[in-house]
Amino acid sequence: MNFYQKIATLVSVIGPGIITANVNNDAGGIAIYSLAGAHLGYKILWSLIPICLMLIIVQEMVSRMGVISGKGLSDLIREKYGVRISFYIILLLVLVNLGNILANFSGIAASVQIFGMSKYIFLPILVFLVWLIVIRGTYKIVEKIFLIACLFYVSYIISGFLAKPSWSEVMKSLLIPKFEFKLPYTTMLLGMVGSTIAPWMQFYLQANIIEKGIKKKDVSYSKIEVILGCVMAIIIAFFIIVACASTLHKEGIKIETADQAALALEPLAGKYCSTLFAVGLLNASLFAASILPLSTAFCLCESIGWEVGLNKSFAEAPQFYSIYTLLIVLGAGIVMIPNFPLIKVMFFSQVINGFLLPIILFLIIFLINDKDIMGNYTNSKTYNIICHVSVVLLGLLGLLNILFAIFVHS
């Protein structure tokens, strides 16, 4: 194949990797990065590189599994490990996703308020729009909309520059690791890892890969696309941290949520920086709010054996539509309850996240080394060693995450 044919193949597989990685920079993710930048400054930037590598490893395995086996992750888990394990995992996934959905709806509400609009009016409107697009759109159209939404993340890169960071310090912190065993540092680190490599993303990515119908012979192009997506997402995270570190951390401003970050930026870096930050938050929250309830409903119904699919009518797939609508209504409804302990709920979902992540990762590693499923595409020995080490580290971090979340935020 000549050069142009190779580029054409790469373009044809674009979609799943990029969308998945970027959808993970949702309201929850942005909040974590903003908090990390604001509370710890540049110190934590070095961790982005190992996090990026681990993210690439996990996503690459999952996309390879999707292309080679042609089956979804929940199907593979069920066929290999039985209904018991897969059922309980999916149940946990639903709980975690509910927490994520709440985080994103509150992100929409909060960013809408920054622009001076009432959340009680605009949240229902936006949510209804999201519900409408998803129910009425086709996969190709929605994928295109999502890819365009990914471009909006550029607003964070611009914010980062507008915040006028000291680039020499940034580069130093990026390349020289500085680990602190103090509580806020490790919590933040764990939060970043947990929210960057989310379990639900793996199910979503594999399902997307299959939906795209990528052929076995194009598996290396799929790898490139996935890597590109991960790098894109980490770059966005980088700029969010830099923007908050160079402004909020320097002035010692403490924040608790992403929208507070956007507001706090204004006096320090100007109105444009603040607005772009808020726009980025709205975009990310809408984006994730469209995908998460849908993906959750799909996963749950498929694993039970209920009919799924937006191409089916309500009468043909009642449980699927009911669950999807319920998740959206619950999410938006709970967020609008005044004084709801949102942050506590989001931390609780982080706890379950930390519990679920190492389990899913162990399963992925066993599945990817299964010759029945993967044929000749199992992991090489060196890759396996790297994977096992990463997974053990992630597992430890996940467990620590639970402990900290319980003891620090109770």
Added chain:
Amino acid sequence: MKDNRVFIFFSEISNCKVIGPKGVSIGKLHDLFLTSEEPLPRVSHIIIKKSYKFKTFYAVIPTQKIASIGPPIRVTPHEIKFSPNQPSSDFTVLKNLIDKQVVDVHERKIVRVNDLHLLKIDNELRVAHVDIGFRGIIRRLGLQKIIDKIIKSIAPKSKYLSQEKFISWKYIQPLLLNPALGTIRLTVPQEEISKIPPADLSDMLIELDIYDRLPFFKSLDIKTKADIFQELPIEIQKSISDSLLENELIEIIHEMEHDKAIDFLKQLPKATVKKLFSKMDPKTSYELSLLLMYEENSAGGLMTTEFLAIDENMLVKDCIQMIKQSSEETKVEEIYATDEKKQLKGVASLRKLLTAKPDAKLSSIALPPPAFVHPKSNFKEVAYLMHKYNLYMIPVVDENKTLVGIISIDDVLSKFVSESWRRSLKEKYF
């Protein structure tokens, strides 16, 4: 207590204790080997597993040696050999049925098996039903009693409690892969599968995992293959044709309706099409190559050459004979009367032919066609004319009034269904 029940679930005996001839437990029930016997598969062997020093060992016991199926299961074999290797067979409950997808030919769907409903006669076990219901999952999880209690207290009349979602085995086609041939061993008779409308079969094929799809497709007979292939979306057509041998693909193209074959061939690179044509039956390749010249949205792109054009002087009884002898793809709802120059002179409906005097000439009952189009006419014009004159078929004539093809209503319909309905009916979402 002696168990007199006739039916038993696999989830009830799976992992239950197996008691040997000496009255002690020798392991747990792991799997059942099946033989595909008519009408219900019979369990031929049971597989026992036991753990010893962190290793798992397996033993195979034929069903003749089963004394009672409890649970617990009592066996009386002469000798029991445990081996660390998992025994293999090409039809087992765990490998092919439990938690796997199978084809339900009755509801025409792909379903996933949650549990098996087994028939117990003396100590013989047969697979009677496949359980695809939510209740089956709950039973596998061991939560049946609790969930039943909860639902009974909330909604005692709920369907969950009264309607089991069972499918009788005779409607089930498991995906038993024959790796050498790359086909599925069909347990459901081919005639049963052929009764399913091709559009539904193609939907089922789409739902199957990519690597089950091709073997299942290959196990069908050529007529069914062609019928299904016509209905598949183009991406799946391409993915299947990529994996077929050239002569297999040519066979399918021959069997397909011409207009559907053209839709497929148009998506292939020209060099591939040339190669296929060179290996095809010359008459077919000539007809197809003519049709290929026309633009997709024109009358020429919609038309087929599989119709009956009969000389206007032929007798009605001979026309009916020709209809009887024509192939299944030929559209015979309207018969077109032509002259020696193959120009269109008249049209007679099937009903007219059947009710006319057998010795009458075709020209006497054929009426001038109420409408016709040219190969370059736009499909909207075609639709409009067919609507205005209430036609099922409309003839396509060239500048010399020679009859070159006909367009039938289903082809026009498919143009509108794909143009005006934004949501494609066969797209799955995430």
